Amino acid sequence: MTGPAGVRATAPAVLLPWALAALLVLTAISYPLTTGSARTMVSWAIVLIGAALSVGHAAVSRGAATGAVVLLVTAATSVVFEAVGLATGFPYGSYTYSDDLGPTLLGVPFLVPLAxxxxxxxxxxxxxxLTRDVRTARRPARVAVAAAVFAAWDVVLDPQMVQAGYWTWAHPRPSLPGIDTVPLTNLAGWLLAGLVLMSLLDVLVDRTAARPPRAGDGAPLLALGWMTLGGALAHAGWLDLPGSAVWGVVLAVPVLVALAVQARRAPAR
Structure with missing residues (x-):
């Protein structure tokens, strides 16, 4: 099912993702400036706004059916993986959630699917x-890159959440250099979960999305960039997490280089 070719979203609808992205950035900036229960409230706000941005942008840019797919498939996949992880330790390693994250489903806090x-x-x-120039096997390449980005984002965020006391790892080592609170098994688990989730999304978005997209993708990409590089800045300057700050920069640099190369090539097409 696709939308009519050439149909664009209305101006208020196009502005909604940008408004949510701006609100997300401002809220994220406030995180390292708060403590205690105020920081917990900010964490909830960041996740709620971020989830609304993703679903809202998917619906505005690709249509309501795609928005519903993103919401339902991501939520269902997250609950399955997290519930299995809590019960068995696979695929992330053994961990427990704190009560600060609120109500749960199958032991999984509601905040987690939103994240x-x-x-x-x-x-x-x-x-x-990043994969739009791939000539063969574009879908596998897109899924693999999406899973890698998905997991890389968590490399920056997970130490912050552990520091805040939202979850605890039973065996945090071996770990990435500079991050001694999150095991390597967590990264492997995120890669596996990412491959499953992105495979599902890729197929279902392809079947439901309006063509061409009714709005650009700048707002969610801004959110991703800020939560990674802005998060790294906060880790280095305010949260005393230099290891994850360095990893945030290291993981972001190849993406920025690839996007810069694409931008330089674009006019020649």
Whole structure:
């Protein structure tokens, strides 16, 4: 099912993702400036706004059916993976959530599927842009890149959430250099979960999305960039997490280089 060719979203609808992206950035800036219960409230706000941005942008740019797909598929996949992870330790490693994250479903706090929503859609959009010049096996390439971006984002965010006390790892080592609170098994688990989720999204978005998109992808990509590089800045300057700050920059640089190369090539087409 596709939307009519050439149909654009109305101006108020196009502005909605940008308004949510701006609100997300402003809220994220306030995170390192707060403590205690205020920081917990800010964390909730960031995730709620980020999830709304992802679903809202998917609906505005690709149509209501795609917005519903992003919401339902991401939420269902997250609950399955997180519930299995809590019960068995696979695929992330053994961990427990704190009570600060509120109500749960199958042991999974409601905040967790919302965090997946915040991360998944921008990751898929960035992968779509990074692989647009791939000539063969474009879908596998897009899924692989989206899963990698999805997992890389968590490399920056997970140490921050552990520091805040939202979850705890039973065996945090071996870990990435500079990050001693999150095990490597978590990264492997995110890559696996990302491959499954992005495979589902890629097929279902392809079947439901309006063509061409009714709005640009700048707002969720801005959110992704800020949550990674802005998060790295906050980790270095305010949160005393220099290891994840360095990893945030290291993981972002190849993406920025690839986007710059694409931008230089674009006029020659």
């Amino acid at each position: 997946w929503l915040m991360m998944a859609w921008p990751s898929w959009l960035l992968a779509r842009r």
